[in-house]
Amino acid sequence: MTSSQIAAMSSFENYADLAVVVIWVAWLLYWFISAFGNKAAARVDGWASFLTYRVPLVVAYVLLFSRGTWRLWPWLAQRFLPHGVIWPCVGLALLLLGLALACWARVVLGRNWSATVQLKQDHELVVAGPYHRVRHPIYTGMLLGLLGTALVLGEWRGLLALALVAAAFWFKLRHEEAWMRERFGSAYVDYMRRTKALIPGVL
Numbered sequence: 605m606t607s608s609q610i611a612a613m614s615s616f617e618n619y620a621d622l623a624v625v626v627i628w629v630a631w632l633l634y635w636f637i638s639a640f641g642n643k644a645a646a647r648v649d650g651w652a653s654f655l656t657y658r659v660p661l662v663v664a665y666v667l668l669f670s671r672g673t674w675r676l677w678p679w680l681a682q683r684f685l686p687h688g689v690i691w692p693c694v695g696l697a698l699l700l701l702g703l704a705l706a707c708w709a710r711v712v713l714g715r716n717w718s719a720t721v722q723l724k725q726d727h728e729l730v731v732a733g734p735y736h737r738v739r740h741p742i743y744t745g746m747l748l749g750l751l752g753t754a755l756v757l758g759e760w761r762g763l764l765a766l767a768l769v770a771a772a773f774w775f776k777l778r779h780e781e782a783w784m785r786e787r788f789g790s791a792y793v794d795y796m797r798r799t800k801a802l803i804p805g806v807l
Contacts, residue, residue, distance in 0.1 A: 620692035620756050624699065625669070628753075631703045635710070642715045642724070649721035653779060660772035664765035668753060685758035695755030702748030709734045709741035721780050729788050731795060737804045739781070739795065743773040744802045777801060 667680065685691050710717055712733035716724050734741035750769055754762030784792045800807055 614687075616689055617687065617692055620696060623696060624753050624756050627696075627699055627703065628749075631707070631749075634707065638710060639717070639719065642717055643727070644725050645718065645722045646725045646727065647723040647783070649779070654720055657772040657776040657779075660768040664750075664768045664772075667761045667765040667768075668757070680761035680764065681759050683758045684760055684763065685755065687758070691758055692756045695752040695757075698752030698755065699749045700752075702745045702750075702752060704745070705734060705748065706742045706745030709745060713742075721776060721783065723783055723787055727787060729784070729791060729795070731799075735799075737799070739799050739801050740773070740777050743777060747773065747802070 712735060713730050716728055716730060718724065734744075738744050747766065747770055750762075750766045754766050756762075781792070781796065785796075788795075
């Protein structure tokens, strides 16, 4: 490989890294704006449980977007994928697909959505759209987006961030489902029986 090819590859990887940041920021802006007008909460999670799933999300954010962590633990910046064009392209495609899925699920969920574990006033059991395939398509989409981000970065910090968020979401969804079973009874139990949590037909 010539020096010009190496430079072009490095430039492409830098643009891909920038694209990751832009895509996540745009998604977060939509997520924030769309939160207005949701139903009022009838039951809200306690702080201990909230921190259990929120702290890993913050750590994952630092791993992905703060250079300070790389200086403290250099192994986080070591690569598990080779340099090149293919993996960043695959990663960007998965990132866009995952966040599009999360947005679709957010729209279908409507005013029942909340960032924390809550039961809303007049809470509805939504089983349409992506909820027909998995019980937590927002989490599925975000995890797919994080997998794509990890492939773009190609470094161990991306996989560690993905693992932390996956563990946090698993704890959160089990907590949510306990409340949903209390609220909807056998209807939610039947829904759990016929629909997987995150991956259709698998998990």
